[in-house]
Amino acid sequence: MQDLKDKVAVVTGGASGIGKNIGLALAEKGTHVVVADIEQARAEETAQEIAQGGVQTLAVQCDVSDLSLVEKLAERAWSHFEHVDLLFNNAGVVGGGSLLDTTASELYWLFNVNVFGVWYGCKVFGQRFRNQGTPAHIINTGSEHSLGVPHVQAGFYTATKHAVLALSDVLRREVPDNISVSILCPGIVKTDLWNATRNRPEAFGGPEDGSPQAQLLMAAGMDVREIGRQAVAGVERGDFYIVTHSHVRKSVEERSAEILAAFDGQAPYNEGDDKYDVNAMIEQLMAAAQTTRQN
Numbered sequence: 001m002q003d004l005k006d007k008v009a010v011v012t013g014g015a016s017g018i019g020k021n022i023g024l025a026l027a028e029k030g031t032h033v034v035v036a037d038i039e040q041a042r043a044e045e046t047a048q049e050i051a052q053g054g055v056q057t058l059a060v061q062c063d064v065s066d067l068s069l070v071e072k073l074a075e076r077a078w079s080h081f082e083h084v085d086l087l088f089n090n091a092g093v094v095g096g097g098s099l100l101d102t103t104a105s106e107l108y109w110l111f112n113v114n115v116f117g118v119w120y121g122c123k124v125f126g127q128r129f130r131n132q133g134t135p136a137h138i139i140n141t142g143s144e145h146s147l148g149v150p151h152v153q154a155g156f157y158t159a160t161k162h163a164v165l166a167l168s169d170v171l172r173r174e175v176p177d178n179i180s181v182s183i184l185c186p187g188i189v190k191t192d193l194w195n196a197t198r199n200r201p202e203a204f205g206g207p208e209d210g211s212p213q214a215q216l217l218m219a220a221g222m223d224v225r226e227i228g229r230q231a232v233a234g235v236e237r238g239d240f241y242i243v244t245h246s247h248v249r250k251s252v253e254e255r256s257a258e259i260l261a262a263f264d265g266q267a268p269y270n271e272g273d274d275k276y277d278v279n280a281m282i283e284q285l286m287a288a289a290q291t292t293r294q295n
């Protein structure tokens with residue numbers, strides 16, 4: 001989406017960190033911003049700060065892991081602004097430990113927020129964008145872990161970010177032409193993510209302070225303002241992958257090389273093997289079903 005002026009964007013997890021800085025970067029382009037966050041007071045504070053950039057803002061409390069609240073968020077955004085053009089599915093949490101020792105309840109929480117939360121946003125806003133019919137853009141926040149950097153001591157966080165890439169990659173092929181899809185894949189960024197467990201519900205282990213080691217690690221991350229601007233620049237260019245940390249390329253190359261070597265050694269391509277291409281098979285089945293319906 002090249003011209004962001006007077007468009008309306010909803011940013012989940014918009015009260016702090018990457019979401020807040022996406023909001024600030026959008027304001028520089030003249031985009032009005034809905035700051036949606038589980039933390040109401042912080043969302044209001046951030047909405048006021050973004051409004052100083054000369055755009056209209058709205059703060060909405062929303063837990064993205066609850067479908068009915070995501071539906072209410074959409075309702076509030078549309079009734080306030082009459083149209084919405086961009087959704088940044090950015091809210092996310094981190095937690096866990098070694099795969100052998102983590103408890104299941106915490107992992108359900110990670111999936112509820114990072115995967116179901118993203119899907120609820122895609123579904124609710126995607127349906128509305130389809131009905132609205134005007135150019136719209138869904139931007140999901142993945143991470144370097146979406147691209148193959150394994151986060152030791154955070155296997156399930158890594159898994160949720162792989163899932164965000166999988167959902168985004170299928171979504172972009174399923175949505176109508178008026179909707180674009182991107183995935184933002186940052187490496188480490190200086191934010192409050194290390195302390196995400198402060199908002200963990202009782203059902204998933206309850207609130208807990210993040211670890212001082214994680215705080216130290218994140219303090220050495222990239223400047224969050226840079227990520228906000230890069231996210232918005234990626235939307236303007238219409239890129240699917242929005243990448244920010246150049247060193248991640250090495251992991252992508254290593255993973256690709258390992259997979260390609262496995263194919264070379266175990267399943268080299270032979271003429272005719274395309275008959276197992278699942279997408280080609282689905283296309284043929286759908287064409288056959290269409291012909292049957294017409295006859």
Ligand SMILES: NC(=O)c1ccc[n+]([C@@H]2O[C@H](COP(=O)([O-])OP(=O)(O)OC[C@H]3O[C@@H](n4cnc5c(N)ncnc54)[C@H](O)[C@@H]3O)[C@@H](O)[C@H]2O)c1
Pocket residue numbers: 012013014015016017018019036037038039062063064065090091092093113117141142143144185186187188189190191192193194196199218221
């Ligand atoms: N900081 C990093 O190094 C980094 C790197 C790659 C990806 N990410 C991703 O970026 C996104 C934003 O994280 P951040 O680093 O800005 O952290 P952050 O903690 O500063 O911001 C996350 C925001 O999400 C909100 N939030 C948490 N749970 C929520 C829920 N259930 N519903 C609605 N809002 C909720 C929090 O209140 C907070 O305002 C996350 O998806 C994270 O996984 C972060």
